[in-house]
Amino acid sequence: MKLRAVIEGNGKRHYVDFYGESKKINKAIQDIDSKKYLHNIKFNDDVIKIRFTKVSNDVLKKLVSLVKEGDSVDLFCIQCRRLLDESYIQYFLDHYDNYQDISECYVDYIMFQLETMNNRESHKPSLPNPNELKYETYYLFNHKVLFTPLRIHEELLPKGIYKYEVRNDESGNMVELAKNIVVNHWGTILSSRRLKLNEDGYIKIIEGKDLVDINEGVMSLQQYFNPIKKQVASYVL
Structure with a gap:
């Protein structure tokens, strides 16, 4: 469209x-x-x-x-x-x-x-398969992550990839990460690193400081995950 x-x-x-x-x-x-x-x-x-x-x-x-x-x-x-x-x-x-x-x-x-x-x-089966999507790339706390505005089918994620959802404020700014966002859902972030959430189950973020747009175009989950698997394999060897 x-x-x-x-x-x-x-x-x-x-x-x-x-x-x-x-x-x-x-x-x-x-x-x-x-x-x-x-x-x-x-x-x-x-x-x-x-x-x-x-x-x-x-x-x-x-x-x-x-x-x-x-x-x-x-x-x-x-x-x-x-x-x-x-x-x-x-x-x-x-x-x-x-x-x-x-x-x-x-x-x-x-x-x-x-x-x-x-x-x-009842909505789970209709959620997009994360392995078939294209994602925007960001740095979250200096670590490269993937972003999509969609909710995804979490059970289809490969092992070692962690899903978080983003909340926006009333001005449209991304302000918070949690495992699941009900109200003001902005999108989904996938990371190869697990985030440490606070005792209430979320973490505050400042867009442009904690979460920075890389402007590298779009990337598939496979493209993001393959270098991680190669890095792990090299450590084993």
Whole structure:
């Protein structure tokens, strides 16, 4: 699916795809005005203007139709990421007529998460196979990890890979890691190192400091895991 747009201002213009390019969107915003970020501008910003040029899917067309001038661009990006989850797409379509703007759609996602958790066992078979996904790469506490906005089928993970879920705050910033996140689920992190969680079962993180985007493109779990297996084998020899 494509959700292409033009971001322009101060004599500069950038072409982006809102469906999965939040980093590129933020860089475009920063290039136009270094004092502004994805998380602190709205669609009626006085300098940065956003114009959608191609919406290739009826689901995304419905999402775009909810945009009001005062809506947060960041919340809109979060909703785009959420629509990577096919089970959420159906929930969104079923509840679309109840939404007046992006904010209502964003908040109602909590109900979708609660509904999913209440039916966790029945949803397990439909969760994506982690071995078939492509992941973004980050450094978490100076260790390379994988990230996906999706929930995954944990039982299919290879031995030696640990799964954690990420919680975001109301501004869309990643702020916390835990084994399972119910409300404000941002995504999933896979690591070859086990994290030491606090006594309450989570750990606080600061995006950009503890969790840093590597910008190496996407990687499969096999590509991430194979160097680890080779390293272990060399120690044995």
